[in-house]
Amino acid sequence: MDAVLELDGVTHRYGATVALDTVDLRVMPGECVALLGPNGAGKTTLTSLVTGLLSPRSGRIVVAGGDPARAATRARLGVVQQRVGWPRTLTVAEVVHGAAVRAGASRLHVEPALAEVGLAELRRRRAAKLSGGQQQRLQLAMALVASPTLLVLDEPTTGLDAATRRDFWTTLATRRDRGSGVLLATHQLDEAAAVADRVVVLAHGRVVAVDTPNGLTSRLADRIVSARTCLDVANLTNLPGVLDLDATDGRLRASTTQPERLVRHLLDHDPSLGDLRVEAVGLEHAVLHLTEGAQTPDGTTPVDRARPRPTTEVHA
Amino acid sequence: MSTTTTTGAGAAITRPDTTTRPPARTGRVLANELREELLAVIREPTTLFFTVAMPVGFFAMFVGLWGTEPEGTTNVAAMMLATFGAFGVIGVALMTPGIGVAEDRERGWLRVKRVSATPLPVTIAAKVLACMPHALGVVGAMSLLALVLAEPGISTVAWLRVLMVLVLGSLPFALVGLAVGFLASPNAATAVLMALYIPSSVASGLWMPLDMLPDALARLAPALPTYHLGQLAVSQLEGRAGLEHAAALLAFAVVAAGGAALAYRRASP
Numbered sequence: 390m391d392a393v394l395e396l397d398g399v400t401h402r403y404g405a406t407v408a409l410d411t412v413d414l415r416v417m418p419g420e421c422v423a424l425l426g427p428n429g430a431g432k433t434t435l436t437s438l439v440t441g442l443l444s445p446r447s448g449r450i451v452v453a454g455g456d457p458a459r460a461a462t463r464a465r466l467g468v469v470q471q472r473v474g475w476p477r478t479l480t481v482a483e484v485v486h487g488a489a490v491r492a493g494a495s496r497l498h499v500e501p502a503l504a505e506v507g508l509a510e511l512r513r514r515r516a517a518k519l520s521g522g523q524q525q526r527l528q529l530a531m532a533l534v535a536s537p538t539l540l541v542l543d544e545p546t547t548g549l550d551a552a553t554r555r556d557f558w559t560t561l562a563t564r565r566d567r568g569s570g571v572l573l574a575t576h577q578l579d580e581a582a583a584v585a586d587r588v589v590v591l592a593h594g595r596v597v598a599v600d601t602p603n604g605l606t607s608r609l610a611d612r613i614v615s616a617r618t619c620l621d622v623a624n625l626t627n628l629p630g631v632l633d634l635d636a637t638d639g640r641l642r643a644s645t646t647q648p649e650r651l652v653r654h655l656l657d658h659d660p661s662l663g664d665l666r667v668e669a670v671g672l673e674h675a676v677l678h679l680t681e682g683a684q685t686p687d688g689t690t691p692v693d694r695a696r697p698r699p700t701t702e703v704h705a
Numbered sequence: 706m707s708t709t710t711t712t713g714a715g716a717a718i719t720r721p722d723t724t725t726r727p728p729a730r731t732g733r734v735l736a737n738e739l740r741e742e743l744l745a746v747i748r749e750p751t752t753l754f755f756t757v758a759m760p761v762g763f764f765a766m767f768v769g770l771w772g773t774e775p776e777g778t779t780n781v782a783a784m785m786l787a788t789f790g791a792f793g794v795i796g797v798a799l800m801t802p803g804i805g806v807a808e809d810r811e812r813g814w815l816r817v818k819r820v821s822a823t824p825l826p827v828t829i830a831a832k833v834l835a836c837m838p839h840a841l842g843v844v845g846a847m848s849l850l851a852l853v854l855a856e857p858g859i860s861t862v863a864w865l866r867v868l869m870v871l872v873l874g875s876l877p878f879a880l881v882g883l884a885v886g887f888l889a890s891p892n893a894a895t896a897v898l899m900a901l902y903i904p905s906s907v908a909s910g911l912w913m914p915l916d917m918l919p920d921a922l923a924r925l926a927p928a929l930p931t932y933h934l935g936q937l938a939v940s941q942l943e944g945r946a947g948l949e950h951a952a953a954l955l956a957f958a959v960v961a962a963g964g965a966a967l968a969y970r971r972a973s974p
């Protein structure tokens with residue numbers, strides 16, 4: 390089976406800013422690859438290269454067997470961009486019709502595409518008058534109308550309500566079953582964990598990890614131990630492996646690389662211990678951990694800002 | 706192209722592969738782009754009003770003042786129709802597509818077009834052709850005014866020749882507008898294009914005859930494409946083809962097309 394997207398050693402610069410640094414990436418038919426990473430990591434730059442908006446300074450990009458700089462190649466692409474706008478004078482149906490014509494698909498696909506994203510009733514509304522979430526759906530209808538080989542989605546669910554989000558992923562699953570590959574740039578890590586076959590983590594333009602969502606989270610030895618306890622949590626910080634501690638309303642929440650150690654300590658010292666749980670960290674934690682080494686221009690690390698501060702100093 | 710003429714949901718079932726081949730597609734894409742541009746004119750006719758009203762207003766003023774004075778072999782009103790007509794269509798072609806594309810770009814609609822499978826020449830051709838209704842509107846309105854305010858005294862054939870060279874000859878100017886529109890914001894594009902438009906029109910004798918201008922300016926005129934369009938239109942009145950002016954405009958068109966294509970590639974996404 391041929392990959393629907395291949396990147397080999399792709400580098401892109403904006404002036405002195407290196408936005409992408411020798412990135413390799415592959416998406417197979419029917420596969421969903423999520424592109425994760427903090428703001429400015431290079432996700433939009435990567436999707437712009439794949440959709441032909443930018444050309445790489447070096448490296449090779451093959452989309453559906455072709456060069457994205459060629460219009461004929463882009464006919465096999467479906468794109469949802471992070472930010473777009475609409476002409477004041479065209480209706481929803483006209484905009485999707487235009488997308489069908491440009492991609493060489495029949496106008497007969499327009500109505501089904503509108504129905505698929507739930508915009509059939511708004512077909513006569515001016516595109517520019519749609520709400521934010523409706524505009525996102527309109528972009529999806531345009532992306533789907535020509536049955537693309539590869540879907541490139543840059544934060545497609547931003548601004549969508551819960552029900553629309555669910556419908557969005559259902560629609561996408563149908564298209565993946567029919568063989569469309571998906572490249573998804575997102576900050577919704579719960580969604581990425583649920584839908585992606587593989588996750589590519591970017592930090593400052595470099596790929597820092599490629600793995601399944603489960604593979605990524607299980608790479609970290611960290612576990613979250615939580616329980617109701619009457620122990621003074623300040624004493625627990627000295628236990629080996631304990632990273633963060635948090636206690637509110639008598640409930641302890643600790644992240645540790647040695648969960649057995651902490652659990653044994655709790656059981657030994659607190660006869661009234663209750664509601665004990667040990668959980669793997671989420672994808673969010675794993676991504677933060679992977680990207681924390683990379684310094685941001687303001688000198689802080691993403692993790693400093695996002696991770697809860699240990700509260701032990703307060704108790705001590 | 707039978708796939709495009711079928712309508713109704715039933716046809717989709719009997720014809721599962723409805724993808725058209727590239728040459729047919731290019732034609733359909735161009736037709737669709739033109740349709741979208743025309744819909745914009747129909748739904749927001751105020752843009753038509755403003756691009757047409759300004760040059761036609763000037764024309765009315767000048768013809769009202771001097772249109773009935775005799776001059777040489779050709780009637781003044783007829784001369785003014787040719788030169789102000791050139792001024793009008795150049796304004797339309799420079800400003801309408803260029804500012805339109807700058808607005809599309811600022812809005813984020815150009816990004817949608819650019820990731821779609823539209824070939825660059827089709828995008829540019831559609832934008833250029835779409836200003837033709839405006840150009841026809843300008844020349845049509847000026848012709849009516851000339852009839853009402855003065856006696857232009859030109860044959861229908863001569864008038865048709867003027868109309869044709871003005872509308873076709875305006876197209877290269879649209880390429881310049883597009884080049885600017887691909888790179889600048891709507892406000893900056895308006896300013897830059899106005900700064901090109903008005904001085905070069907005056908220096909080309911489109912407002913008043915060249916012999917009324919300072920010598921230095923008059924000598925500069927043949928270097929300007931605006932001059933050649935004006936002269937091409939005047940030639941039609943005098944029954945000449947004006948091939949040297951047509952050739953100059955063609956050369957200008959080639960350069961402008963290259964500039965527009967380069968600007969498109971450099972346009973920020």
Ligand SMILES: Nc1ncnc2c1ncn2[C@@H]1O[C@H](COP(=O)(O)OP(=O)(O)OP(=O)(O)O)[C@@H](O)[C@H]1O
Nearest residue numbers: 403406407408426427428429430431432433434435
């Ligand atoms: N047009 C541009 N000119 C200059 N620098 C740019 C441009 N676009 C992006 N950058 C820079 O390139 C880097 C990568 O930006 P990019 O938009 O790809 O990040 P991202 O991962 O999509 O971020 P976000 O999550 O905020 O959308 C950033 O440092 C950004 O400031």
Ligand SMILES: [Mg+2]
Nearest residue numbers: 432433434471
């Ligand atoms: Mg982005």
